[in-house]
Amino acid sequence: MCPRLGPRVLRAAASVHPWLPLLLPECRTMAQARQELRWLTEQFGVRSAKLHRACALRSRHVPLQYILGSQPFGDLDIKCRKDVLIPRWETEEWAMRLTEAMKEVLGGEKKHTRPWKVTDLCTGTGCIPLTILNETRETLKDPGLDIGAIDISPNAIQLTQENYKHNFPRDVRNPGNLQTPDNTQPPSSINFNIQKLDILDSSQVTKYTDKHLGVINILTCNPPYIPMQDFIKDVRSSVRVYEPKLALVADLEFYENLVEVWIGQRLIESFVYELGNIEQAEYVQKNVPPNWNVGVRYDSDQRPRCVYGYDSTAPHNYKHLFEIFAS
Ligand SMILES: C[S@@+](CC[C@H](N)C(=O)[O-])C[C@H]1O[C@@H](n2cnc3c(N)ncnc32)[C@H](O)[C@@H]1O
Numbered sequence: 001m002c003p004r005l006g007p008r009v010l011r012a013a014a015s016v017h018p019w020l021p022l023l024l025p026e027c028r029t030m031a032q033a034r035q036e037l038r039w040l041t042e043q044f045g046v047r048s049a050k051l052h053r054a055c056a057l058r059s060r061h062v063p064l065q066y067i068l069g070s071q072p073f074g075d076l077d078i079k080c081r082k083d084v085l086i087p088r089w090e091t092e093e094w095a096m097r098l099t100e101a102m103k104e105v106l107g108g109e110k111k112h113t114r115p116w117k118v119t120d121l122c123t124g125t126g127c128i129p130l131t132i133l134n135e136t137r138e139t140l141k142d143p144g145l146d147i148g149a150i151d152i153s154p155n156a157i158q159l160t161q162e163n164y165k166h167n168f169p170r171d172v173r174n175p176g177n178l179q180t181p182d183n184t185q186p187p188s189s190i191n192f193n194i195q196k197l198d199i200l201d202s203s204q205v206t207k208y209t210d211k212h213l214g215v216i217n218i219l220t221c222n223p224p225y226i227p228m229q230d231f232i233k234d235v236r237s238s239v240r241v242y243e244p245k246l247a248l249v250a251d252l253e254f255y256e257n258l259v260e261v262w263i264g265q266r267l268i269e270s271f272v273y274e275l276g277n278i279e280q281a282e283y284v285q286k287n288v289p290p291n292w293n294v295g296v297r298y299d300s301d302q303r304p305r306c307v308y309g310y311d312s313t314a315p316h317n318y319k320h321l322f323e324i325f326a327s
Contacts, residue, residue, distance in 0.1 A: 005024055019051065022056060023037060023059070026059070040055065062238070063086055063243070071087055074095070078167075084159045093299055094274070095131045099131060104321075112316070114143060115146040115189055115191065116143070119268075123149040147193070150199060215267065219270070224247055225280060226248050231249050252283055254273070263292065272297075281294075284309065292309050308322055308326070
């Protein structure tokens with residue numbers, strides 16, 4: 001938390017810039033407040049009415065990314081908007097590691113003839129599947145990539161489409177009726193589909209998988225995973241007030257759905273799910289069939305961050321892929 005803001009600190013801030021004091025309550029330090037002011041002035045100018053409004057919104061704890069309208073994620077510029085969760089560094093860290101492992105292992109599997117099929121559930125801004133597309137499309141262009149992005153929220157679906165267009169304006173096949181600005185044809189081996197779906201409704205999942213035939217090689221998901229009591233007790237008020245509860249609050253539902261539907265109906269060969277607590281990983285570990293190997297990846301803060309697993313009878317070298325991923 002921010003130290004108490006005495007008049008001396010506020011005067012010192014005001015001597016740097018008249019609106020810097022507005023940024024102090026949300027920032028932990030003066031250095032952080034000055035950094036934010038730099039980002040905001042880059043976007044809105046030095047003393048504009050827009051800058052004043054942006055600083056006033058920050059003083060009411062509106063997240064910086066909703067004010068700036070975007071957030072870097074790997075090499076991508078991900079647009080952010082109210083009602084869709086802002087991507088977090090923890091997710092970026094594992095998603096980038098997964099793409100490194102995919103390039104190293106799947107890129108070497110020359111026998112594979114169909115495009116690699118990767119599906120991201122609970123996609124939000126689309127940051128995970130768009131990063132996979134960006135990082136691996138060169139290495140995996142032969143035999144190709146078939147990437148799916150799924151969310152229940154129409155706002156998330158709309159934003160994923162915008163992020164896809166924004167980051168890949170020219171060279172990727174259009175989902176639905178998106179138009180590339182210059183009508184160039186994307187490489188035919190690359191496909192990116194965006195779909196609105198409630199993954200906890202098994203009849204909707206069955207309809208989707210009947211339409212998109214073929215086993216999914218890698219299923220990724222950053223589901224809502226904060227139990228309600230922790231949401232009330234531990235989550236910062238700026239997150240509680242401004243970010244969508246639909247994106248945050250749940251407990252075991254999405255891990256049960258992984259085990260019962262995606263693994264139980266043999267729809268996937270491997271998965272990576274982000275975690276809120278180790279009990280969620282233990283649930284998956286205890287309930288997968290015996291031919292599944294399951295592990296936990298820790299983030300750079302040494303917190304358990306992902307549960308991952310693969311079918312040991314599947315014909316690809318997932319063992320090596322997940323050894324790299326977990327390291
Ligand atoms: C924690 S956010 C993750 C967003 C994004 N993948 C990321 O990492 O920034 C969870 C997402 O799950 C979506 N969601 C919640 N319930 C869902 C359901 N039953 N089916 C599909 N998506 C759901 C929410 O709309 C939200 O976008």
